[in-house]
Amino acid sequence: xxxxxxxxxxxxxxxxxxxxxxxxxxxxxxxxxxxxxxxxxxxxxxxxxxxxxxxxxxxxxxxxxxxxxxxxxxxxxxxxxxxxxxxxxxxxxxxxxxxxxxxxxxxxxxxxxxxxxxxxxxxxxxxxxxxxxxxxxxxxxxxxxxxxxxxxxxxxxxxxxxxxxxxxxxxxxxxxxxxxxxxxxxxxxxxxxxxxxxxxxxxxxxxxx
Amino acid sequence: xxxxxxxxxxxxxxxxxxxxxxxxxxxxxxxxxxxxxxxxxxxxxxxxxxxxxxxxxxxxxxxxxxxxxxxxxxxxxxxxxxxxxxxxx
Ligand SMILES: [Zn+2]
Numbered sequence: 001x002x003x004x005x006x007x008x009x010x011x012x013x014x015x016x017x018x019x020x021x022x023x024x025x026x027x028x029x030x031x032x033x034x035x036x037x038x039x040x041x042x043x044x045x046x047x048x049x050x051x052x053x054x055x056x057x058x059x060x061x062x063x064x065x066x067x068x069x070x071x072x073x074x075x076x077x078x079x080x081x082x083x084x085x086x087x088x089x090x091x092x093x094x095x096x097x098x099x100x101x102x103x104x105x106x107x108x109x110x111x112x113x114x115x116x117x118x119x120x121x122x123x124x125x126x127x128x129x130x131x132x133x134x135x136x137x138x139x140x141x142x143x144x145x146x147x148x149x150x151x152x153x154x155x156x157x158x159x160x161x162x163x164x165x166x167x168x169x170x171x172x173x174x175x176x177x178x179x180x181x182x183x184x185x186x187x188x189x190x191x192x193x194x195x196x197x198x199x200x201x202x203x204x205x206x207x208x209x
Numbered sequence: 210x211x212x213x214x215x216x217x218x219x220x221x222x223x224x225x226x227x228x229x230x231x232x233x234x235x236x237x238x239x240x241x242x243x244x245x246x247x248x249x250x251x252x253x254x255x256x257x258x259x260x261x262x263x264x265x266x267x268x269x270x271x272x273x274x275x276x277x278x279x280x281x282x283x284x285x286x287x288x289x290x291x292x293x294x295x296x297x298x
Binding site: 035038039042046047048050051054055063064067068071072075076140141142145146149160163164165166167181182183185186187188189190192193195196199 | 226227228230231232233251254255257258259261262263265266268269270271272275276278279280282283286
Protein backbone atom coordinates (compact mmCIF):
# COMPACT_ATOMS: atom_id res chain seq x y z
CA UNK A 1 0.00 0.00 0.00
CA UNK A 2 1.22 3.46 -0.79
CA UNK A 3 1.38 5.39 2.45
CA UNK A 4 -0.88 8.38 2.55
CA UNK A 5 1.11 11.56 2.81
CA UNK A 6 -0.33 15.02 2.34
CA UNK A 7 -0.04 15.77 -1.36
CA UNK A 8 2.85 17.96 -2.28
CA UNK A 9 1.73 20.26 -5.07
CA UNK A 10 3.47 19.67 -8.39
CA UNK A 11 4.84 23.18 -8.09
CA UNK A 12 8.47 24.27 -8.23
CA UNK A 13 10.24 22.75 -5.24
CA UNK A 14 11.27 26.05 -3.75
CA UNK A 15 7.68 27.06 -3.08
CA UNK A 16 6.70 24.04 -1.02
CA UNK A 17 7.88 25.24 2.36
CA UNK A 18 5.87 22.90 4.56
CA UNK A 19 6.66 19.82 2.49
CA UNK A 20 10.30 20.82 2.89
CA UNK A 21 10.29 20.11 6.58
CA UNK A 22 8.26 16.94 6.05
CA UNK A 23 10.88 15.92 3.55
CA UNK A 24 13.85 16.86 5.71
CA UNK A 25 12.46 14.82 8.56
CA UNK A 26 11.68 11.80 6.37
CA UNK A 27 15.08 12.07 4.75
CA UNK A 28 16.96 11.94 8.03
CA UNK A 29 14.98 8.94 9.18
CA UNK A 30 15.25 7.15 5.82
CA UNK A 31 18.99 7.63 5.88
CA UNK A 32 19.01 5.82 9.19
CA UNK A 33 17.15 2.91 7.61
CA UNK A 34 13.55 3.73 8.51
CA UNK A 35 11.40 2.02 5.91
CA UNK A 36 8.29 4.07 6.64
CA UNK A 37 10.29 7.23 6.10
CA UNK A 38 11.53 5.92 2.79
CA UNK A 39 7.93 5.22 1.80
CA UNK A 40 7.15 8.81 2.67
CA UNK A 41 9.95 10.08 0.42
CA UNK A 42 8.52 7.92 -2.33
CA UNK A 43 5.11 9.50 -1.87
CA UNK A 44 6.59 12.98 -1.98
CA UNK A 45 8.54 12.41 -5.18
CA UNK A 46 6.83 9.61 -7.09
CA UNK A 47 4.79 11.89 -9.36
CA UNK A 48 7.65 13.91 -10.67
CA UNK A 49 10.03 10.99 -11.07
CA UNK A 50 7.40 8.84 -12.76
CA UNK A 51 6.36 11.70 -15.04
CA UNK A 52 9.97 12.37 -15.92
CA UNK A 53 10.45 8.71 -16.87
CA UNK A 54 7.17 8.56 -18.75
CA UNK A 55 7.91 11.61 -20.88
CA UNK A 56 11.45 10.47 -21.50
CA UNK A 57 10.51 7.00 -22.75
CA UNK A 58 6.91 7.60 -23.86
CA UNK A 59 5.78 4.21 -22.61
CA UNK A 60 3.98 3.32 -19.38
CA UNK A 61 5.56 -0.10 -18.73
CA UNK A 62 9.09 1.21 -19.25
CA UNK A 63 8.32 4.28 -17.14
CA UNK A 64 7.22 2.05 -14.26
CA UNK A 65 10.38 -0.05 -14.54
CA UNK A 66 12.57 3.04 -14.61
CA UNK A 67 10.77 4.61 -11.66
CA UNK A 68 11.28 1.40 -9.72
CA UNK A 69 14.96 1.32 -10.67
CA UNK A 70 15.40 4.97 -9.67
CA UNK A 71 13.89 4.38 -6.23
CA UNK A 72 15.84 1.17 -5.75
CA UNK A 73 19.02 3.08 -6.45
CA UNK A 74 17.82 5.79 -4.12
CA UNK A 75 17.38 3.15 -1.45
CA UNK A 76 20.93 1.89 -2.00
CA UNK A 77 22.50 5.32 -2.06
CA UNK A 78 20.39 7.40 0.26
CA UNK A 79 22.90 7.22 3.11
CA UNK A 80 25.47 8.87 0.83
CA UNK A 81 23.35 11.99 0.27
CA UNK A 82 25.21 14.84 1.93
CA UNK A 83 22.92 17.76 1.27
CA UNK A 84 25.27 19.54 -1.15
CA UNK A 85 22.27 20.14 -3.38
CA UNK A 86 18.54 19.96 -2.74
CA UNK A 87 17.40 16.39 -2.25
CA UNK A 88 14.95 16.68 -5.12
CA UNK A 89 17.74 17.82 -7.43
CA UNK A 90 19.92 14.93 -6.34
CA UNK A 91 17.10 12.43 -6.82
CA UNK A 92 16.29 13.79 -10.27
CA UNK A 93 19.92 13.57 -11.25
CA UNK A 94 19.91 9.94 -10.21
CA UNK A 95 16.70 9.31 -12.17
CA UNK A 96 18.05 11.05 -15.26
CA UNK A 97 21.05 8.73 -15.17
CA UNK A 98 18.80 5.71 -14.84
CA UNK A 99 16.87 6.86 -17.90
CA UNK A 100 20.05 7.47 -19.89
CA UNK A 101 21.35 4.01 -18.99
CA UNK A 102 18.09 2.56 -20.24
CA UNK A 103 18.30 4.44 -23.53
CA UNK A 104 21.88 3.29 -23.93
CA UNK A 105 20.92 -0.33 -23.33
CA UNK A 106 18.23 -0.01 -25.94
CA UNK A 107 20.87 1.25 -28.33
CA UNK A 108 19.04 4.50 -28.86
CA UNK A 109 21.31 7.48 -29.25
CA UNK A 110 24.11 6.15 -27.14
CA UNK A 111 25.11 9.02 -24.95
CA UNK A 112 26.56 9.94 -21.65
CA UNK A 113 25.19 12.95 -19.86
CA UNK A 114 28.23 14.88 -21.05
CA UNK A 115 27.61 13.93 -24.62
CA UNK A 116 23.95 14.72 -24.22
CA UNK A 117 24.85 18.21 -23.12
CA UNK A 118 27.45 18.80 -25.83
CA UNK A 119 26.23 21.45 -28.25
CA UNK A 120 25.66 19.44 -31.39
CA UNK A 121 27.80 20.44 -34.35
CA UNK A 122 24.88 20.17 -36.75
CA UNK A 123 22.92 23.00 -35.21
CA UNK A 124 22.13 25.54 -37.89
CA UNK A 125 18.74 26.93 -37.15
CA UNK A 126 19.09 29.34 -40.05
CA UNK A 127 16.73 27.70 -42.47
CA UNK A 128 13.91 29.77 -43.82
CA UNK A 129 10.86 28.79 -41.87
CA UNK A 130 8.00 30.06 -43.97
CA UNK A 131 5.24 32.54 -43.59
CA UNK A 132 3.93 33.76 -40.24
CA UNK A 133 0.41 32.59 -41.00
CA UNK A 134 1.64 29.06 -40.48
CA UNK A 135 2.10 29.56 -36.77
CA UNK A 136 1.28 26.67 -34.50
CA UNK A 137 -1.09 28.42 -32.13
CA UNK A 138 -4.00 26.16 -31.25
CA UNK A 139 -2.97 23.38 -33.59
CA UNK A 140 -0.80 21.17 -31.40
CA UNK A 141 -2.31 17.86 -30.47
CA UNK A 142 -1.10 15.55 -27.77
CA UNK A 143 -0.12 12.59 -29.92
CA UNK A 144 1.82 14.68 -32.38
CA UNK A 145 3.67 16.42 -29.57
CA UNK A 146 4.44 13.14 -27.78
CA UNK A 147 5.78 11.71 -31.03
CA UNK A 148 7.89 14.78 -31.62
CA UNK A 149 9.27 14.60 -28.07
CA UNK A 150 10.02 10.87 -28.52
CA UNK A 151 12.09 11.72 -31.57
CA UNK A 152 14.18 14.40 -29.90
CA UNK A 153 17.80 13.50 -29.20
CA UNK A 154 17.96 12.44 -25.55
CA UNK A 155 19.93 15.48 -24.39
CA UNK A 156 17.34 17.88 -25.77
CA UNK A 157 14.51 15.72 -24.51
CA UNK A 158 15.80 15.82 -20.96
CA UNK A 159 16.02 19.59 -20.92
CA UNK A 160 12.61 20.01 -22.52
CA UNK A 161 10.94 17.55 -20.15
CA UNK A 162 12.57 19.03 -17.07
CA UNK A 163 11.85 22.64 -17.97
CA UNK A 164 8.68 22.73 -20.03
CA UNK A 165 6.86 19.72 -18.59
CA UNK A 166 8.16 19.38 -15.03
CA UNK A 167 8.58 23.11 -14.52
CA UNK A 168 12.14 23.18 -13.18
CA UNK A 169 14.16 26.37 -13.41
CA UNK A 170 17.35 26.55 -15.42
CA UNK A 171 19.50 26.79 -12.31
CA UNK A 172 17.93 23.58 -10.97
CA UNK A 173 18.38 21.82 -14.30
CA UNK A 174 21.98 22.98 -14.51
CA UNK A 175 22.75 21.31 -11.22
CA UNK A 176 20.78 18.16 -12.11
CA UNK A 177 22.67 17.79 -15.37
CA UNK A 178 25.98 19.27 -14.35
CA UNK A 179 25.93 21.90 -17.05
CA UNK A 180 25.91 25.68 -17.09
CA UNK A 181 22.70 27.67 -16.84
CA UNK A 182 23.48 29.16 -20.26
CA UNK A 183 23.85 25.70 -21.72
CA UNK A 184 20.50 24.68 -20.28
CA UNK A 185 18.85 27.76 -21.80
CA UNK A 186 20.35 27.38 -25.26
CA UNK A 187 19.67 23.63 -25.36
CA UNK A 188 16.05 24.26 -24.43
CA UNK A 189 15.76 26.72 -27.30
CA UNK A 190 17.20 24.16 -29.73
CA UNK A 191 14.90 21.46 -28.37
CA UNK A 192 11.85 23.65 -28.96
CA UNK A 193 13.08 24.45 -32.47
CA UNK A 194 13.35 20.77 -33.29
CA UNK A 195 9.88 20.16 -31.93
CA UNK A 196 8.54 22.98 -34.04
CA UNK A 197 10.09 21.50 -37.15
CA UNK A 198 8.64 18.11 -36.32
CA UNK A 199 5.19 19.55 -35.63
CA UNK A 200 5.21 21.45 -38.88
CA UNK A 201 6.09 18.27 -40.67
CA UNK A 202 9.46 19.08 -42.08
CA UNK A 203 12.23 16.96 -40.68
CA UNK A 204 15.64 18.52 -40.54
CA UNK A 205 17.83 17.36 -43.34
CA UNK A 206 20.39 15.71 -41.04
CA UNK A 207 17.73 13.40 -39.67
CA UNK A 208 18.18 9.77 -40.60
CA UNK A 209 15.54 7.66 -42.36
CA UNK B 210 26.68 48.41 -33.71
CA UNK B 211 22.95 48.71 -33.24
CA UNK B 212 22.50 49.18 -36.99
CA UNK B 213 24.45 46.02 -37.71
CA UNK B 214 22.27 44.13 -35.33
CA UNK B 215 19.15 45.50 -36.99
CA UNK B 216 20.35 44.64 -40.48
CA UNK B 217 21.02 41.03 -39.68
CA UNK B 218 19.31 38.58 -41.96
CA UNK B 219 16.76 36.31 -40.33
CA UNK B 220 19.11 33.39 -40.89
CA UNK B 221 21.96 35.18 -39.14
CA UNK B 222 19.75 36.27 -36.26
CA UNK B 223 18.34 32.78 -35.80
CA UNK B 224 21.81 31.29 -35.93
CA UNK B 225 22.80 33.59 -33.06
CA UNK B 226 19.68 32.91 -31.01
CA UNK B 227 20.88 29.91 -29.00
CA UNK B 228 23.90 31.88 -27.84
CA UNK B 229 21.90 35.02 -27.18
CA UNK B 230 19.41 33.06 -25.12
CA UNK B 231 22.17 31.14 -23.37
CA UNK B 232 23.92 34.36 -22.43
CA UNK B 233 20.75 35.57 -20.75
CA UNK B 234 20.31 38.50 -23.10
CA UNK B 235 16.82 39.89 -23.44
CA UNK B 236 16.00 38.75 -26.95
CA UNK B 237 12.83 40.84 -27.05
CA UNK B 238 14.91 44.00 -26.97
CA UNK B 239 17.13 42.93 -29.86
CA UNK B 240 16.76 45.30 -32.83
CA UNK B 241 16.24 42.50 -35.30
CA UNK B 242 13.57 40.90 -33.17
CA UNK B 243 11.77 44.21 -32.78
CA UNK B 244 11.73 44.88 -36.50
CA UNK B 245 11.10 41.36 -37.80
CA UNK B 246 7.68 39.83 -37.79
CA UNK B 247 8.96 36.44 -38.95
CA UNK B 248 11.38 36.04 -36.09
CA UNK B 249 8.78 37.19 -33.60
CA UNK B 250 6.44 34.56 -35.01
CA UNK B 251 9.15 31.95 -34.65
CA UNK B 252 9.70 32.69 -30.98
CA UNK B 253 5.97 32.89 -30.37
CA UNK B 254 5.72 29.40 -31.82
CA UNK B 255 8.34 28.14 -29.42
CA UNK B 256 6.41 29.61 -26.49
CA UNK B 257 3.25 27.99 -27.86
CA UNK B 258 5.01 24.63 -27.84
CA UNK B 259 6.16 25.10 -24.25
CA UNK B 260 2.67 26.11 -23.19
CA UNK B 261 1.11 23.15 -25.03
CA UNK B 262 3.52 20.78 -23.31
CA UNK B 263 2.55 22.12 -19.89
CA UNK B 264 -1.14 21.69 -20.66
CA UNK B 265 -1.03 18.39 -22.53
CA UNK B 266 1.38 16.60 -20.21
CA UNK B 267 0.44 17.26 -16.61
CA UNK B 268 2.42 15.60 -13.86
CA UNK B 269 0.83 12.16 -13.43
CA UNK B 270 0.46 9.71 -10.62
CA UNK B 271 2.11 6.29 -10.97
CA UNK B 272 -0.17 3.29 -10.26
CA UNK B 273 -0.42 2.29 -6.58
CA UNK B 274 0.92 -1.18 -7.38
CA UNK B 275 4.23 0.36 -8.27
CA UNK B 276 5.03 1.03 -4.63
CA UNK B 277 4.26 -2.57 -3.77
CA UNK B 278 6.70 -3.72 -6.45
CA UNK B 279 9.38 -1.34 -5.25
CA UNK B 280 8.83 -2.40 -1.66
CA UNK B 281 9.23 -6.08 -2.48
CA UNK B 282 12.30 -5.37 -4.63
CA UNK B 283 13.81 -3.52 -1.67
CA UNK B 284 13.02 -6.44 0.61
CA UNK B 285 14.64 -8.82 -1.84
CA UNK B 286 17.77 -6.72 -1.92
CA UNK B 287 17.89 -6.41 1.85
CA UNK B 288 17.31 -10.14 2.11
CA UNK B 289 20.23 -10.82 -0.19
CA UNK B 290 22.61 -8.70 1.85
CA UNK B 291 21.61 -9.37 5.43
CA UNK B 292 19.29 -12.38 5.02
CA UNK B 293 16.51 -10.58 6.84
CA UNK B 294 12.82 -11.41 6.31
CA UNK B 295 12.05 -11.47 2.59
CA UNK B 296 8.27 -11.34 2.39
CA UNK B 297 6.60 -14.07 0.33
CA UNK B 298 9.59 -16.12 -0.71
ZN1 LIG C 1 13.98 37.86 -38.78
